[in-house]
Amino acid sequence: DTAVSQTPKYLVTQMGNDKSIKCEQNLGHDTMYWYKQDSKKFLKIMFSYNNKELIINETVPNRFSPKSPDKAHLNLHINSLELGDSAVYFCASSPRGLDTEAFFGQGTRLTVV
Amino acid sequence: QKEVEQNSGPLSVPEGAIASLNCTYSDRGSQSFFWYRQYSGKSPELIMFIYSNGDKEDGRFTAQLNKASQYVSLLIRDSQPSDSATYLCAVLRGGSNYKLTFGKGTLLTVNP
Numbered sequence: 001d002t003a004v005s006q007t008p009k010y011l012v013t014q015m016g017n018d019k020s021i022k023c024e025q026n027l028g029h030d031t032m033y034w035y036k037q038d039s040k041k042f043l044k045i046m047f048s049y050n051n052k053e054l055i056i057n058e059t060v061p062n063r064f065s066p067k068s069p070d071k072a073h074l075n076l077h078i079n080s081l082e083l084g085d086s087a088v089y090f091c092a093s094s095p096r097g098l099d100t101e102a103f104f105g106q107g108t109r110l111t112v113v
Numbered sequence: 114q115k116e117v118e119q120n121s122g123p124l125s126v127p128e129g130a131i132a133s134l135n136c137t138y139s140d141r142g143s144q145s146f147f148w149y150r151q152y153s154g155k156s157p158e159l160i161m162f163i164y165s166n167g168d169k170e171d172g173r174f175t176a177q178l179n180k181a182s183q184y185v186s187l188l189i190r191d192s193q194p195s196d197s198a199t200y201l202c203a204v205l206r207g208g209s210n211y212k213l214t215f216g217k218g219t220l221l222t223v224n225p
Contacts, residue, residue: 031211040121041199043157043215056212090156098145098164098207104156 003027006091006105013081014113021076021108023091031055032074033102034066035090043090049074050096081112116140117216119202125222132189134219136202139183145205146178146185150198151218157201160187192223 004025013019025032034046048056052068063079074091088109094102119136126132134148145164149157163169163176163185175188185204189196199218206212 033213035215040217041151041220042217043201045212045214048212050211055210092213094213096211098205099162101147101159101162102157102203102213104158106156 004091004093004103004105006089006108008108009106010109010111012111012113015081015083017081018077018079019081019110020078021089021091021110023074023076023105025072025091025093025103027093027095027103028072029093029095029103030071031094031096032068032071033090033092033094034074034076035092037088037090037107039087047074047076078110081110083112086110086112115216116214117202117204119200119216119219121217121219123220123222125224126192128192128194128223128225130192130223132192132196132221132223134187134189134200134202134221136185136187136216137183138185138202138204140204140206140214141180141183142206142208143204144207146176147203147205147213148174148176148187149201149203149215151201152198157215160200189221192221194223194225197221197223 088107091105092102147162148160151157173190177186201218202216
């Protein structure tokens, strides 16, 4: 059973389009994240949610809108895609606590052409 | 100042040697510290965490934490070619703004 699953795994789209990435975790975790990993492998936090509530928004352009319908799901919708949005997007989840592991999805490789 | 800084490398060591990976952080409110390993094209996976000053050993891996110096390191003994990967340092700030922040990672290559 996949603990954190993201769909799709690959996404190729044209500039200006709108796209969504879905994430689901079956671990019962309270906290979920979206990270962006660029070509230099920097894993940059975008959003953090706790029990469906937005906790952290790391100055992400408002073209990016996360939505958490319940604590097991955290989706990412991106409007008006730009070339610079090309990256691998990782969803992760963790329990609350100081000694807890974050579990990552397999990543979504987004390519904007 | 970046929140979590690591030498980007690449770091190259011969098989059997000790690999030393370093990380500094800026937020004194950080409470826990993690080392993740990421193979090319894969997701990060946890190697170990530490939250008390001193050393913590797990097999061939030893994490070291010095909160006064805001410094955390990972030593890999008897390095193997299978250890070749990017190593990501992460720091956790707890409380109401629960946040796990990663460094840029250090690429380690272990040569047979």
